[in-house]
Amino acid sequence: MNSKNLDHLFRHHHGKMVSVLTRIFGLSNLEIIEDAVQDTFLKASINWRKKQPDNPEAWLTKAAKNRVLDIFRKIQAEKKHLPELKSGLESIAVNELFLDAEIEDAQLRMIFTACHPKLNPKDRISFALRTISGFSSKEIASALLTKEETIKKRLFRARKFIQESDLAFKIPQGQELPHRIESVLEVIYLIFNEGFHSNKKEVLIQKELCGEAMRLCKYLLKNKHTNIPASYALFALMCFHAARLDAKINTENELMDLKNQDRNKWSFPLIQMGNTMMNKAVENNEFSTYHYEAAIIAEHIKAPSFEQTNWKKILTWYECLHKLQPTASHLLIMGVVCLQSKNYIKANYYFEQLNPEDLEQRSYLFYSAKADYFVATNNKKEAIIQLNIALEKVTNRLEKEFLEKKKLTIN
Amino acid sequence: MKNFMMIFIGADYADLGLSQEEMQGRMEKWFAWGNKMEQAGVLKGGEALTPQIRRIVGQNRTVTDLSSAEVKEIVGGYYLVEAIDFDAVQEIAQDFPDYDLGGTVEIREIMVFDH
Numbered sequence: 001m002n003s004k005n006l007d008h009l010f011r012h013h014h015g016k017m018v019s020v021l022t023r024i025f026g027l028s029n030l031e032i033i034e035d036a037v038q039d040t041f042l043k044a045s046i047n048w049r050k051k052q053p054d055n056p057e058a059w060l061t062k063a064a065k066n067r068v069l070d071i072f073r074k075i076q077a078e079k080k081h082l083p084e085l086k087s088g089l090e091s092i093a094v095n096e097l098f099l100d101a102e103i104e105d106a107q108l109r110m111i112f113t114a115c116h117p118k119l120n121p122k123d124r125i126s127f128a129l130r131t132i133s134g135f136s137s138k139e140i141a142s143a144l145l146t147k148e149e150t151i152k153k154r155l156f157r158a159r160k161f162i163q164e165s166d167l168a169f170k171i172p173q174g175q176e177l178p179h180r181i182e183s184v185l186e187v188i189y190l191i192f193n194e195g196f197h198s199n200k201k202e203v204l205i206q207k208e209l210c211g212e213a214m215r216l217c218k219y220l221l222k223n224k225h226t227n228i229p230a231s232y233a234l235f236a237l238m239c240f241h242a243a244r245l246d247a248k249i250n251t252e253n254e255l256m257d258l259k260n261q262d263r264n265k266w267s268f269p270l271i272q273m274g275n276t277m278m279n280k281a282v283e284n285n286e287f288s289t290y291h292y293e294a295a296i297i298a299e300h301i302k303a304p305s306f307e308q309t310n311w312k313k314i315l316t317w318y319e320c321l322h323k324l325q326p327t328a329s330h331l332l333i334m335g336v337v338c339l340q341s342k343n344y345i346k347a348n349y350y351f352e353q354l355n356p357e358d359l360e361q362r363s364y365l366f367y368s369a370k371a372d373y374f375v376a377t378n379n380k381k382e383a384i385i386q387l388n389i390a391l392e393k394v395t396n397r398l399e400k401e402f403l404e405k406k407k408l409t410i411n
Numbered sequence: 412m413k414n415f416m417m418i419f420i421g422a423d424y425a426d427l428g429l430s431q432e433e434m435q436g437r438m439e440k441w442f443a444w445g446n447k448m449e450q451a452g453v454l455k456g457g458e459a460l461t462p463q464i465r466r467i468v469g470q471n472r473t474v475t476d477l478s479s480a481e482v483k484e485i486v487g488g489y490y491l492v493e494a495i496d497f498d499a500v501q502e503i504a505q506d507f508p509d510y511d512l513g514g515t516v517e518i519r520e521i522m523v524f525d526h
Contacts, residue, residue, distance in 0.1 A: 006439070010431035042425055045434040046459045046488075049441035136430030 008208075009056055010041050012215070014134030017064040019106035020097050025071060027113065028163050032074055034131075036067045065098050107132065108219050108226065109169050115184040116167060119158055124187050125194070126151050127158035133212045143205050144194055171225060181226055185234050185290070188213050188220075192238050196245070207245060214238050232281035233290035239274030240297040243267040259306045271301055292321035311341040328358035336369050344377055364393035368403060375410060383410055414455065414521040415500045417490045419507070421514035423462040423479035424487075440508035448492065453503060457490035484515075491521075 014037060021033045040063045044056075053059040096102060114128035125144070129135040137155060141148040172180040195209025217235045220226040247265035278294055296317045303309040315337050322330040331354040338347035351373065356366040367390035374383035387407045394400045424434065448454035462479035479485050494500045497518060504516045 006435065008432065008435075010435040014431050039425070041431055041434050042429075045424070045438040048438055049459065050445055050457075052442065134431045136428070136433075139430055139432065 006056065008134075009060075010045075011134035013057065013060045014041070015107055015110065015132040016103050017060065018131055019110040020103055021064065021068070021071065022110065022169055023097055023106045024068060024094060025075065027167060027169055029071070029075055030131075030159060030162070032071055032078070036071050036074075037064065040064060040067060061098055061103075065095070068094055104219065104222060105171070108171055108223055111184055111216060111219060112171055112180060113162065113167055113169060114158075115180075115187040116162075117180070117183045118165065119161055120154075121187075121190075123154045123158040123161075124183075125190055126154040127162075128187055128216070129191065129212070130155055132216065143209050171223070173225075177225060178228075181220070181228060181231070184220065184226075185217075185230055188216050189234060189238075189290070191216070192241070196241055210238070210242050210245065214242065229281045229284060229286050230288035230290055232277045233288055233294050236274045236277035236281055237290050237294035237297065239270045239277060240294060240301055243270035243274065243301070261306075263305070266301070274298070274301075287320075287324075289321055289325045292317050292324070296321070309340070311337050315341075328354045328356075329362070332359065332366055332369060336372070339369070339372055339376060342376070344373065347373055361393075361395065364390040364399070364403070366390075367393065368406070371406070371410075380410055412493050412495060413523075415492050415494055415497075416519045416521060417492060417500065417504055417507075418517040418519065419487045419489065419509070419514060420484050420517060421487060421509055421512060422483065423485055425462065426480055427512060437508055440506075444506040444508065447506065448490070448503065453492045453494060455491040455493055457488065459488035460486060462487075487514075 017037045017040070018030075018033055021037070022030060025033060040060065044060060044063065048056070097106070110132050111128070114131055115124050119127070126137075126140055129140045129143070130137065135143070137151045138148050140146075141151045144151070171177075192210050192213035195206045195211075195213065214235065217231065217238065220231040221235060243266045244261065246267065247261040247263070274294070275298075278298065281291060281294070296314055299310055299314045299317070315334060318330055318334050318337065322334065331350050335347045335350035335354075338344070338350065351366075351370060354366070356363040359366055367386045371383040371386040371390065374380070374386060384407065387403060387410070390403050391400065391407075394403060424437075429437070445454065445457075462485060464477040464479075464482065464485070466475045466477060467473070468475070492500060492503055494503065497520070500518045504518065507514065507516045
């Protein structure tokens with residue numbers, strides 16, 4: 001078996017089949033559709049034990065097509081609302097919906113449905129990971145560090161909302177499109193960040209979430225209505241981040257900050273891909289937060305070594321970003337950037353402006369940065385005090401070890 | 412050389428609520444195991460069974476239809492293998508993928524009648 005080609009085949013195909021069948025039967029029959037798809041995988045997994053089909057993807061698509069009639073009967077038996085279906089389900093129309101381009105179109109419709117602004121943001125992520133990405137509630141729970149019960153509730157809420165509000169299973173048009181894309185990009189970026197900043201020891205699940213976010217973004221890039229500059233910029237940003245995933249954890253399993261990362265471990269193909277996407281993203285002058293974030297990471301990547309980082313440029317990008325989207329973490333980072341370029345007065349100016357509470361569970365980063373500031377300005381005593389606060393606030397074991405090491409170097 | 416049957420007993424996959432990823436992973440393990448047996452030339456046949464059960468019991472031939480959900484342990488399938496003795500089959504059965512799901516492998520020798 002060539003399992004390289006099979007990587008996550010079931011998971012990825014889940015979204016395709018659910019989307020196409022939803023296009024035929026409507027969102028109100030989502031549960032029946034999901035059950036039918038689940039059952040198809042079950043049959044495939046047993047059927048393929050002895051011999052894999054030559055073209056597993058085609059096999060699954062055909063199996064989904066064969067389920068159309070079953071689902072139709074089931075919906076009739078349950079006397080559920082049936083959408084306007086052309087008589088004779090074996091009609092050409094249904095067959096056409098299983099062509100590659102149509103499958104992609106259906107997936108995109110599902111992405112817009114999952115990321116609908118009326119859905120609670122947390123429900124959006126869970127629903128997207130379940131319906132489009134084929135994660136089970138247990139897998140979502142473990143990826144998002146949440147209880148499985150909570151995820152099940154979120155999925156239930158999302159389904160209920162979608163069925164009750166009679167959402168159109170469509171790619172939004174005209175005036176509505178830009179802000180709907182914004183909400184999709186936001187969900188994709190959140191999924192990516194869940195993976196990238198995961199407090200989990202298992203690197204695998206991180207990578208899977210990051211990969212999944214990138215896969216979803218590709219659907220936007222393939223469609224001429226949704227491949228707007230911000231979509232390219234987000235994809236570039238994710239490439240640049242993902243390029244550094246392997247370097248985040250070194251062999252001793254300690255979190256490496258950028259300074260100590262082994263730059264040889266960065267993935268060159270991903271960086272190249274990021275650059276290509278960035279060039280597409282700046283074809284016109286509509287800059288999104290993703291543009292500035294990508295520009296910042298690109299600066300880091302461009303630098304041959306940490307010491308040669310162009311901090312001035314990075315600070316400029318952060319100022320643009322902060323103007324577009326003021327947040328406590330931007331202030332913190334601008335402060336840290338000023339420390340790097342030994343501009344201590346300006347660093348303190350940014351630190352003064354921010355309330356560490358706003359950083360929520362990442363507030364330890366503020367105290368750790370303050371400690372760096374006091375070390376740089378020769379106030380060891382105050383630096384230790386700040387580090388102790390940071391150690392109180394930190395929850396992640398790797399980060400904790402990192403801070404403890406820092407404390408040892410001060411003494 | 413003798414012929415043996417390995418009978419697989421356990422919960423039905425559908426009732427375990429496996430995720431897509433887990434199903435695919437299991438399938439790949441089964442596939443690898445089957446391949447290994449084939450290459451060793453020990454595999455003589457085998458089938459997977461669907462989870463529907465119709466039971467006929469006793470003098471009155473009482474019929475009950477059961478689904479896998481109503482039976483904790485269900486025979487899910489079997490393999491026929493050729494081996495020297497029970498110990499050799501036990502060795503082959505080490506690769507059965509579903510021990511972690513509480514699955515069981517029952518090894519039985521195929522009876523040979525003298526002609």
